[in-house]
Amino acid sequence: xxxxxxxxxxxxxxxxxxxxxxxxxxxxxxxxxxxxxxxxxxxxxxxxxxxxxxxxxxxxxxxxxxxxxxxxxxxxxxxxxxxxxxxxxxxxxxxxxxxxxxxxxxxxxxxxxxx
Numbered sequence: 307x308x309x310x311x312x313x314x315x316x317x318x319x320x321x322x323x324x325x326x327x328x329x330x331x332x333x334x335x336x337x338x339x340x341x342x343x344x345x346x347x348x349x350x351x352x353x354x355x356x357x358x359x360x361x362x363x364x365x366x367x368x369x370x371x372x373x374x375x376x377x378x379x380x381x382x383x384x385x386x387x388x389x390x391x392x393x394x395x396x397x398x399x400x401x402x403x404x405x406x407x408x409x410x411x412x413x414x415x416x417x418x419x420x421x
Contacts, residue, residue, distance in 0.1 A: 326411070335376045338389045347390045355397025361404065366397030374410065 349378045351369040382388040
């Protein structure tokens, strides 16, 4: 049997996530999640979308950016106020949100996730 290719993150899958979290700790976009505006917007989205927009089964518990918040802000001239644009937000359940995020960030490892 041939030797397996070296995959630096295969031995400890949390290494990649920890590195990413360290790199983005001072990110100004991430700091928007701690504002009053975000908390209010989140409540509006969860009230607007009581059921998960991805599975239509579970109650929504997470306000999810359809297009990643950072990318959406960049696409709209870099204005941080676009982070709170309700047309780019949807209510989803935590399992669906975590699966979608894993695929978008490359954490899913090519598994057949449906998002």
